[in-house]
Amino acid sequence: MTDTEYDVLIVGGGPAGLSAALNLGRALMRVLLVDADRPRNAATLVSHGFLTRDGVPPHELRRLAREELAGYPDVEVRTRQRVFGISQTDAGFRASVGRRTPDEVVSARSVLLATGLREHLPDVPNLRGFYGVSLFSCVACDAWDLRDRPLALIGETADLAARARLISRWTSQLTVFTHGSEAIGPDEEAELLAQGIAVERAPIAELRGEKGVITGIRLEDGVEHSIDGGFVQPQWDAELGYLQDLAPNTDEQGHLIVDRSGRTSRPGVYAAGDIASPGPQQLMVAAGAGARVAAVIVHDAVGITTTH
Structure with missing residues (x-):
C-alpha cells in the first residue's frame, strides 16, 4: 500500500x-x-x-x-x-x-x-416502485408540487402526527397510514381528525399505480383510498x-x-x-x-x- x-x-x-x-x-x-x-x-x-x-x-x-x-x-x-x-x-x-x-x-x-x-423505508409492498416519483420523504422539497391534492402520509415513527400537521399546510385532503403500527396515539388521532386529517391504522396491502405514479392504496381490511401522491416517513x-x-x-x-x-x-x-x-x-x-x-x-x- x-x-x-x-x-x-x-x-x-x-x-x-x-x-x-x-x-x-x-x-x-x-x-x-x-x-x-x-x-x-x-x-x-x-x-x-x-x-x-x-x-x-x-x-x-x-x-x-x-x-x-x-x-x-x-x-x-x-x-x-x-x-x-x-x-x-x-x-x-x-x-x-x-x-x-x-x-x-x-x-x-x-x-x-x-x-x-x-434510509430505511416502511415495509410496505412495492413502496420502492413509487418512491422518488410520486411518494417522497422531504416535505420542504416536494410538498409545493403536490399542493391541493389528495395525499397520503405513510409511516411508523413517533413523529408521524407532527409530520401530518406540517403536510396539511399544503393540502386539506390528507390521510395518514400507520401500516398497523401504534405510531399515532388516540389523543393525537383526535387532534388530527379535528384538523380534517384522516387516520388509517390497518396494514397496507397494496399500492396502486403505474410507472411510479401512485393512484391508490388498498388496506388489508379491504378499504381503498384514491390518492395523487404523498409522503413516506423513513x-x-x-x-x-x-x-x-x-x-x-x-x-x-x-x-x-x-x-x-x-x-x-x-x-x-x-x-x-x-x-x-x-x-x-x-x-x-x-x-x-x-x-x-x-x-x-x-x-x-x-x-x-x-x-x-
Missing part, C-alpha cells in the same frame, strides 16, 4: 462534502474527497430548494459540482471508492481507501465526515463502522455530536451535513454546513479561534 499525504480527507461526496471541498480548495488546502457514489437521494428524479438549481436532478447537481472541483489542482475526487478505516497518528490521521477492499493508505492532517445517513441511521478506531461521540440516534463549528469530540475530526444533524436536511442546508465547517478547518489550521 502507498501512503499519500493531504491536508484534509473528506469522506462523502454529497452537497456537504462537495461544498467543503470547493471552499477548502480555494483556501489552498490539498484535499482528497472519497465518495462511494451511493447517495440517499438516488431514487429522486429532481431536487428542489437549491437556489439557482431548483428542479435539477440530484445526479446532475453532483456532476456540476465535480466539474467545478476539477478546476482546482489541489482537490482530488475519487468516486466509487470508500474509506474502510481511519486511525489517528502523531501527525494527524491515516485512512485505508479502496473499492471493494482497501488498497491504499492516505494521510491527512484533518478529517471531515460527510457521509450522510442510510427511519435513518448513520454508517459509522469505519470510525471504530476513532470512536467520536454520538447521540442516542447514532448521529455524530458536534459543536457549533462542526468539531466532533475527536480533535481534528469534523462533521457536516445529515450525519451531524437529527435528520435529513435540504441539499442547500447541507451545502451551507459544508462551507461553514470548511472555514472552521482553515481557521483551526492557522490557529485562529472560531465559533462559527
Whole structure:
C-alpha cells in the first residue's frame, strides 16, 4: 500500500462534502474527497430548494459540482471508492481507501465526515416502485408540487402526527397510514381528525399505480383510498463502522455530536451535513454546513479561534 499525504480527507461526496471541498480548495488546502457514489437521494428524479438549481436532478447537481472541483489542482475526487478505516497518528490521521477492499493508505492532517445517513423505508409492498416519483420523504422539497391534492402520509415513527400537521399546510385532503403500527396515539388521532386529517391504522396491502405514479392504496381490511401522491416517513441511521478506531461521540440516534463549528469530540475530526444533524436536511442546508465547517478547518489550521 502507498501512503499519500493531504491536508484534509473528506469522506462523502454529497452537497456537504462537495461544498467543503470547493471552499477548502480555494483556501489552498490539498484535499482528497472519497465518495462511494451511493447517495440517499438516488431514487429522486429532481431536487428542489437549491437556489439557482431548483428542479435539477440530484445526479446532475453532483456532476456540476465535480466539474467545478476539477478546476482546482489541489482537490482530488475519487468516486466509487470508500474509506474502510481511519486511525489517528502523531501527525494527524491515516485512512485505508479502496473499492471493494482497501488498497491504499492516505494521510491527512484533518478529517471531515460527510457521509450522510442510510434510509430505511416502511415495509410496505412495492413502496420502492413509487418512491422518488410520486411518494417522497422531504416535505420542504416536494410538498409545493403536490399542493391541493389528495395525499397520503405513510409511516411508523413517533413523529408521524407532527409530520401530518406540517403536510396539511399544503393540502386539506390528507390521510395518514400507520401500516398497523401504534405510531399515532388516540389523543393525537383526535387532534388530527379535528384538523380534517384522516387516520388509517390497518396494514397496507397494496399500492396502486403505474410507472411510479401512485393512484391508490388498498388496506388489508379491504378499504381503498384514491390518492395523487404523498409522503413516506423513513427511519435513518448513520454508517459509522469505519470510525471504530476513532470512536467520536454520538447521540442516542447514532448521529455524530458536534459543536457549533462542526468539531466532533475527536480533535481534528469534523462533521457536516445529515450525519451531524437529527435528520435529513435540504441539499442547500447541507451545502451551507459544508462551507461553514470548511472555514472552521482553515481557521483551526492557522490557529485562529472560531465559533462559527
